[in-house]
Amino acid sequence: MNRREFARLLAIGGAAPFVSPKAAWARVSDLPPTPASPDEKFWTAVRDQFVMPKDLAMLNAANLCPSSAPVLETMYKFTKDMDQDPSFDNRAKLGDGREATRKLLADFLRVTPEEIVITRNTSESNNLVSTGIDLKAGDEVLLTADNHPSNHAAWQEKAKRFGFTVKDVPVPNPHPGAQYYVDAFTKMITPKTKVISFTHLTSTVGDLFPAKELCKLARDRGILSLVDGAQTFGLMDVDLSDIQPDFYSGSAHKWPCGPKENGVLYINKASQSKIWASIFSAYPGRVGVSKTFEGFGQRDEPAMIAFGEALNFQTKIGRAQIEKRSRELTQALIAGLKKVDGVKIWTSPDPARTVAVLSFQPGNLDVRKLSVALYQKDHIGCATRGGQDRPGIRLSPHFYNTMADVDRTVAAIKKYMATGV
Numbered sequence: 117m118n119r120r121e122f123a124r125l126l127a128i129g130g131a132a133p134f135v136s137p138k139a140a141w142a143r144v145s146d147l148p149p150t151p152a153s154p155d156e157k158f159w160t161a162v163r164d165q166f167v168m169p170k171d172l173a174m175l176n177a178a179n180l181c182p183s184s185a186p187v188l189e190t191m192y193k194f195t196k197d198m199d200q201d202p203s204f205d206n207r208a209k210l211g212d213g214r215e216a217t218r219k220l221l222a223d224f225l226r227v228t229p230e231e232i233v234i235t236r237n238t239s240e241s242n243n244l245v246s247t248g249i250d251l252k253a254g255d256e257v258l259l260t261a262d263n264h265p266s267n268h269a270a271w272q273e274k275a276k277r278f279g280f281t282v283k284d285v286p287v288p289n290p291h292p293g294a295q296y297y298v299d300a301f302t303k304m305i306t307p308k309t310k311v312i313s314f315t316h317l318t319s320t321v322g323d324l325f326p327a328k329e330l331c332k333l334a335r336d337r338g339i340l341s342l343v344d345g346a347q348t349f350g351l352m353d354v355d356l357s358d359i360q361p362d363f364y365s366g367s368a369h370k371w372p373c374g375p376k377e378n379g380v381l382y383i384n385k386a387s388q389s390k391i392w393a394s395i396f397s398a399y400p401g402r403v404g405v406s407k408t409f410e411g412f413g414q415r416d417e418p419a420m421i422a423f424g425e426a427l428n429f430q431t432k433i434g435r436a437q438i439e440k441r442s443r444e445l446t447q448a449l450i451a452g453l454k455k456v457d458g459v460k461i462w463t464s465p466d467p468a469r470t471v472a473v474l475s476f477q478p479g480n481l482d483v484r485k486l487s488v489a490l491y492q493k494d495h496i497g498c499a500t501r502g503g504q505d506r507p508g509i510r511l512s513p514h515f516y517n518t519m520a521d522v523d524r525t526v527a528a529i530k531k532y533m534a535t536g537v
């Protein structure tokens with residue numbers, strides 16, 4: 117786009133009437149109370165809380181989730197209030213709202229507000245850990261081979277600078293079971309190991325790692341643990357008081373269905389003296405570790421408040437119910453895809469090894485072409501994985517999906533497997 121075209125677009129935008137979100141979309145009704153045994157009717161009412169067109173089946177929660185209407189309305193309400201009166205006096209309540217979100221995060225993860233840092237996303241949280249721990253030549257960091265770049269490349273790059281060594285615990289496919297990982301970590305730990313860092317649920321093929329057992333293994337040996345929770349925060353009913361990691365990271369815009377560019381870093385009280393803050397600026401949080409760790413300068417506090425609303429929304433529905441529903445949708449997808457000739461599923465159907473991220477190779481079909489066809493012709497959103505290592509399509513259903521989405525997706529894959537794309 118050249119400058120003239122850009123100026124024209126801006127002029128068009130400027131001339132458009134200012135539409136409030138409530139006027140821009142119609143919500144069917146308020147969120148109903150969750151019945152003891154939620155049925156398809158209830159989950160359809162949950163779906164109606166989202167502003168996605170009804171015929172769009174988004175099965176890509178592992179990448180980015182939509183925010184519900186209550187979250188969007190909260191963000192709009194506080195943003196408008198701030199922009200109507202940006203004085204310090206008026207904005208004081210936004211700081212209160214940010215602290216309320218910290219409290220909600222602590223309740224959600226079953227820890228204390230003093231252990232919560234509100235960051236931009238999992239990438240930032242992971243990097244605050246890999247930059248903040250004192251490591252030197254001779255020290256070792258144990259990773260799983262399937263970590264996201266923010267928890268893999270980041271450690272490798274910092275190893276170059278600080279001189280420590282990084283080792284990968286192999287990740288075989290299919291998932292070999294929790295005990296394999298406990299044994300593999302146990303074997304690879306040496307007296308030099310200072311940190312273990314792994315992904316709770318992998319974004320590649322949805323392998324679930326035994327977080328509690330691995331954190332205990334580390335703790336018993338005086339090793340720090342970082343659990344990358346990008347794929348479990350807002351999906352599983354995560355209880356950090358049980359898992360007891362030193363650090364846990366997550367993003368608001370994934371499974372919690374919160375605003376973009378908000379995230380969390382949990383820093384266990386016992387570990388706060390073992391990590392340095394990396395960013396020093398104005399406007400830190402008010403309690404605990406956030407007083408030293410969260411001074412990131414001016415923040416988008418309306419979005420942080422909307423993050424809290426996203427947590428409220430999930431809590432209202434019931435976190436255990438959300439996990440159960442996402443698991444049921446995934447199991448239904450696995451059952452359907454198993455019956456399609458030529459499909460190779462990379463993800464274990466065992467509920468102890470998986471949750472709601474499912475990958476499969478659709479025979480010899482070109483996965484990029486298939487994903488384009490699925491989106492453009494069938495209005496199904498998914499992710500692709502190229503290369504030689506477990507290539508294919510990734511589906512990650514969440515509580516806003518319906519069984520009709522599952523049926524439609526299996527039918528579409530079956531069609532393309534039979535006819536090609």
Ligand SMILES: Cc1ncc(COP(=O)(O)O)c(C=O)c1O
Pocket residue numbers: 178179237238239240263264266267315317318319344346347367
């Ligand atoms: C396991 C894992 N860690 C970290 C990230 C990075 O998340 P973000 O882009 O929100 O920082 C992702 C994103 O997909 C992920 O799957």
